Amino acid sequence: xxxxxxxxxxxxxxxxxxxxxxxxxxxxxxxxxxxxxxxxxxxxxxxxxxxxxxxxxxxxxxxxxxxxxxxxxxxxxxxxxxxxxxxxxxxxxxxxxxxxxxxxxxxxxxxxxxxxxxxxxxxxxxxxxxxxxxxxxxxxxxxxxxxxxxxxxxxxxxxxxxxxxxxxxxxxxxxxxxxxxxxxxxxxxxxxxxxxxxxxxxxxxxxxxxxxxxxxxxxxxxxxxxxxxxxxxxxxxxxxxxxxxxxxxxxxxxxxxxxxxxxxxxxxxxxxxxxxxxxxxxxxxxxxxxxxxxxxxxxxxxxxxxxxxxxxxxxxxxxxxxxxxxxxxxxxxxxxxxxxxxxxxxxxxxxxxxxx
Ligand SMILES: Cc1ncc(COP(=O)(O)O)c(C=O)c1O
Numbered sequence: 001x002x003x004x005x006x007x008x009x010x011x012x013x014x015x016x017x018x019x020x021x022x023x024x025x026x027x028x029x030x031x032x033x034x035x036x037x038x039x040x041x042x043x044x045x046x047x048x049x050x051x052x053x054x055x056x057x058x059x060x061x062x063x064x065x066x067x068x069x070x071x072x073x074x075x076x077x078x079x080x081x082x083x084x085x086x087x088x089x090x091x092x093x094x095x096x097x098x099x100x101x102x103x104x105x106x107x108x109x110x111x112x113x114x115x116x117x118x119x120x121x122x123x124x125x126x127x128x129x130x131x132x133x134x135x136x137x138x139x140x141x142x143x144x145x146x147x148x149x150x151x152x153x154x155x156x157x158x159x160x161x162x163x164x165x166x167x168x169x170x171x172x173x174x175x176x177x178x179x180x181x182x183x184x185x186x187x188x189x190x191x192x193x194x195x196x197x198x199x200x201x202x203x204x205x206x207x208x209x210x211x212x213x214x215x216x217x218x219x220x221x222x223x224x225x226x227x228x229x230x231x232x233x234x235x236x237x238x239x240x241x242x243x244x245x246x247x248x249x250x251x252x253x254x255x256x257x258x259x260x261x262x263x264x265x266x267x268x269x270x271x272x273x274x275x276x277x278x279x280x281x282x283x284x285x286x287x288x289x290x291x292x293x294x295x296x297x298x299x300x301x302x303x304x305x306x307x308x309x310x311x312x313x314x315x316x317x318x319x320x321x322x323x324x325x326x327x328x329x330x331x332x333x334x335x336x337x338x339x340x341x342x343x344x345x346x347x348x349x350x351x352x353x354x355x356x
Contacts, residue, residue, distance in 0.1 A: 001265060001266055001267055002228075002264070002265040002266065003228070003229065003230035004228045004229060004230075004264070005229075006194045006197055006198065006229065009190065009194060009225070009228055009229070009262075010191070010194055012262050012263075013187055013190060013191050013262070014191075016065060016068075016184075016187065017065070017068035017069065017071075017072055018064045018065050018068050019064055019067045019068045019071070019095075019098075019099055020064065021051075021052075021053045021060050021063060021064045021067070021095055021098060022051040022052050022053055022060045022061060022064065023050075023051070023052040024051075024195060025195045025198070025199055026046060026047045026048050026050050026051055026195075027046075027047040027050060028044060028045065028046045028047070028196065028199045028200070028334075029044060029045065030042055030043065030044045030045075031043045031044060031045050031301075031302050031304070031335070033301040033302055034298070034301055034302055037301065038319065038322040038323070039322075039329060040322055040327055040329060040331055040332075040333060041329065041330045041331060041332055042332045042333070043318070043322075043333050043334075043335065044206070044332070044333075044334050044335070045304070045334070045335045045336075045337055046196055046199075046334060046335070046336045046337065047337050048061070048192070048336060048337055048338055048339060049305075049307075049311075049337045049338065049339040049340070049341055051339070053091060053094050053095060053098070054090060054091060054093075054094035054123060054127075055090075055123070055339070055341060055342050056339050056341075057087050057090075057091055057338060057339020057340055057341075058189070058218050058336075058338035058339055059087060059088045059091035059092070059172070059173060059185075059339070060091050060094075060095065061188040061189065061191070061192055062172075062173040062174075062184060062185035062188045062189070062217060063091055063092060063095035063173065064095075064188060065184035065185075065187060065188055066095075066169055066173050066180060066184050066185065067095050067096070067098075067099045067101070069167075069179070069180060069182070069184060070099075070101065070167035070169075070179070071099060071101075073167055073179055074165055075101060075165050075166060075167035075179070076101055076102060076164055076165050076166075077096075077101060077102040077103075077104055077159050077164045077165065077166040077167065078092055078095075078096045078101050078102070078103055078104065078166070078167050078169065079104040079105075079106070079152050079155055079156055079159065079166045079167070079168050079169075080092050080104075080105060080106070080152070080168070080169045080170070080171065080173075081105065081106040081107070081108065081143075081148045081151070081152060081170075081171055082105070082107060082108070082171050082172075083107065083108055083109075083110040083142060083284070083285060084107050084108065084109050084110065084116070084121065084133075085119050085120050085121065085285065085309065085343040085346050086105075086107065086120060086171070087120060087307070087309075087310070087339055087340040087342070087343065088171060088172050088173065088215075089105045089107060089120065089124060089129075090120040090123050090124055090127075090342060091339075092105070092169070092173075093105060093123075093124050093127045093129040094123075094127060096129075097127055097128075101167075102130070102164065103124075103127065103128075103129040103130070104129065104130045104132070104155060104159065104166070105124060105129050105130070105131050105132070106132045106134055106148070106151055106152060106155060107121070107131055107132070107133050107134070108134050108135070108136045108142060108143060108148075109133065109134070109135055109136065110136055110142050110284060110285060118345050118346040119342045119343045119344065119345045119346035120342045120343055120346070121346070122342075122345075123342060132155060134151065142171070142241065142284070145170055145171075145175065145177055148170070148171065149168065149170070149177060149178060152168050152178065153168070156168055167179045167180075168180075170215075171215055172185065172214060172215025172216075172217055173185035173215075173217060174186065174215035174216050174217025174218075174220070174250075174254055175215065175216070175217070175250065175253070175254055176257060182257075182261050183217070183220070183221075183254055183257040183258040183261055185215075185217035185218075185221070185254075186216075186217040186218075186220040186221035186224065186254050186255065186257070186258045187221060187258060187261070187262070188217075188221060189217060189218045189219075189220070189221025189222050189225070190221040190222070190224050190225040190228070190258065190262075191221075191225075192221065192222070192225075193221065193222050193225025193226060193229070194225060194229075196209070196334070197225075197229060197231070200334075203332075204332070205231050205232075205233050206233050206332045206333060206334035207232065207233065207234065207327070207328075207331040207332050207333065208233065208234050208235075208236055208327060208331060208332075208333045208334070209222060209226075209233055209234070209235050209236065209333075209334045209335075209336060210236045210238065210314055210317065210318045210321075210333060210334070210335050210336065211235065211236070211237060211238070211314060211335075211336040211338065212237075212238050212240050212310035212311055212313060212314035212338055213237030213238060213239055213240065213247070213251065213275065214240050214241060214310060215250075216237075216247065216250045216251040216254050217254055218336075218338060219235055219237040219251050219273075220251050220252075220254035220255035220258060221255075221258060222235045222336075223235045223251075223255055223268070223272060223273065224255050224258050224259055224262075224264070224266065224268075227266055227268065227272065228264055228266055234274055235274065236274045236275075236276065236317070236321075237251065237273070237274065237275045237276070238275075238276050238279055238313055238314040238316075238317035238318075239275055239276065239277040239279070239280060240280070240284060240309060240310050240313050240314075241280070241283070241284035242277070243277050243280075244275045244276070244277040247275060247277070248270070248273050248275055251273050251275070252268065252270070252273055255268055255273070256268065276317050276321070278317070278320070279313045279314075279316045279317045279320070280313070281313065281316075284309070285308075285309050287308045287347045287350035287351060289353075290316055291308050291312045291313070291316070291351075292308075292350065292351045292352075292353070294306065294312050294315050294316050294319070295308065295312050295344070295351065298315060304337075305341050305344065306337075306341075307339065307340030307341050307342075307343050307344055308340075308343055308344055308347050308350075308351065309340060309343055310338055310339075310340045311337055311338060311339075311340060314335070314336075314338075315335065318333065318335055
């Protein structure tokens with residue numbers, strides 16, 4: 001098993017086609033009030049909610065490679081899917097517009113939302129994305145990849161009849177599928193790990209990096225990056241929709257695809273993939289009193305806006321793990337803010353219901 005230098009890894013990745021969509025590096029700084037509150041050496045934050053594409057988020061990094069791939073394949077239309085308030089879908093629509101492609105979105109109503117034209121959907125409509133609303137087969141559950149791609153194919157056929165050349169990509173830009181044959185989303189997060197490495201080089205890399213894990217590509221890329229650099233940093237994924245047993249093989253397979261695609265001499269153990277599914281709450285996208293409380297806590301302590309579906313759950317996890325002494329007092333913990341803030345505005349009643 002080899003250890004690679006940041007330059008070696010960067011060279012492998014930057015030789016891949018990429019369009020420039022974000023401002024980098026995104027900020028990384030300590031959360032001083034939260035650090036005191038939790039009694040750790042240092043809790044810092046990496047602000048990938050400030051990537052600068054539309055209202056930012058982790059998906060903009062992935063889309064730099066995915067859009068380049070789509071353009072390389074001669075596409076003029078991007079088709080993807082997500083849940084109703086999908087951050088991925090907003091970022092895809094924004095990236096497509098920046099690159100002069102047409103965004104077509106299939107949005108699944110995975111949960112009941114009284115306000116449809118809010119948050120991400122509002123921005124998608126203003127972006128002029130074509131939106132197909134669909135019910136899910138199982139109430140409250142996202143469709144599986146096979147079911148979603150069957151639907152996407154129907155939409156693609158319609159687009160082709162209109163003379164368009166569609167590029168189909170799976171939710172989150174994580175797992176290979178459709179026209180994305182390479183693990184481009186995870187690769188973007190390997191590159192992001194190098195950015196974090198350089199930003200923390202003057203002190204020492206974090207002992208733990210905590211991130212919300214939904215379709216798995218972000219965690220997989222960070223993990224491969226940390227292992228390839230030979231860092232001791234543990235990447236902790238907080239599950240937002242699936243139980244750990246179902247989700248671990250997903251992250252593992254994306255990570256292995258990335259190792260293979262880049263030709264890295266690296267083995268990954270099951271134990272490298274650290275996932276906690278204790279913070280799923282009432283399920284994907286359900287805004288519970290705990291979600292509302294952590295959003296208020298971070299706003300009031302750090303003036304930091306979390307989203308109600310991903311980063312709030314990841315922060316609930318970080319705080320609980322600190323209180324349970326999973327982290328040691330001299331550990332440095334880095335929280336990755338992956339964006340999603342526009343969805344906040346789709347849940348005002350539930351967020352305010354608990355404020356008393
Ligand atoms: C705000 C936000 N954070 C985290 C994630 C999880 O990233 P990934 O899908 O790469 O696991 C998502 C994915 O949808 C997201 O929208």
